[in-house]
Amino acid sequence: MNDLAPDAGPPDITRIVCLEDSDADADIIERAVREASSRVSLTRVRRTATFLDAFESVAAGEVSVADGVTLDLSLVDGSGFEVLRVVRHLFDRRELPVAVLSGGLSTEEMYRAYSLGANVALTKPMRFREYVQKLTGLCSLFDR
Numbered sequence: 001m002n003d004l005a006p007d008a009g010p011p012d013i014t015r016i017v018c019l020e021d022s023d024a025d026a027d028i029i030e031r032a033v034r035e036a037s038s039r040v041s042l043t044r045v046r047r048t049a050t051f052l053d054a055f056e057s058v059a060a061g062e063v064s065v066a067d068g069v070t071l072d073l074s075l076v077d078g079s080g081f082e083v084l085r086v087v088r089h090l091f092d093r094r095e096l097p098v099a100v101l102s103g104g105l106s107t108e109e110m111y112r113a114y115s116l117g118a119n120v121a122l123t124k125p126m127r128f129r130e131y132v133q134k135l136t137g138l139c140s141l142f143d144r
Contacts, residue, residue: 014143015066018044019051019083020101021076025124029070029101032131037139048078052086059090066096068142071118073102073109081116088117099138 016033020026026044033042043066045051058065069087073080080102087098100113100121113121119141125131 017066018070032135036136068097084116
């Protein structure tokens with residue numbers, strides 16, 4: 001199975017791909033998504049290169065695209081801004097919504113994320129309940 005093309009499953013399932021290199025953050029996001037909605041399938045991608053390689057397959061029509069992407073900007077092995085630029089080169093905001101989730105977004109980073117085509121840019125909350133609230137909203141954004 002391709003990292004960006006989780007099993008299609010039932011047609012009423014929203015498929016989200018999460019580019020997150022931190023195991024701790026990924027675990028919280030996965031738990032919050034499960035609590036936020038039972039209609040969401042979340043596929044985590046740890047490495048920037050894996051994400052970008054898979055996106056080439058999506059762009060070539062070899063696999064189907066997910067319904068939305070969550071993207072960390074502070075990646076150990078690459079730039080979340082560069083990933084966002086590549087995604088927007090291939091898909092517009094309606095075709096593939098992208099939510100930037102990053103710890104401590106500065107005003108400049110938030111502006112840059114929006115200027116590169118993020119649908120929404122959010123600072124990762126510290127409390128689990130806040131994650132659930134924010135991800136409930138994101139699940140609605142991605143539900144097409």
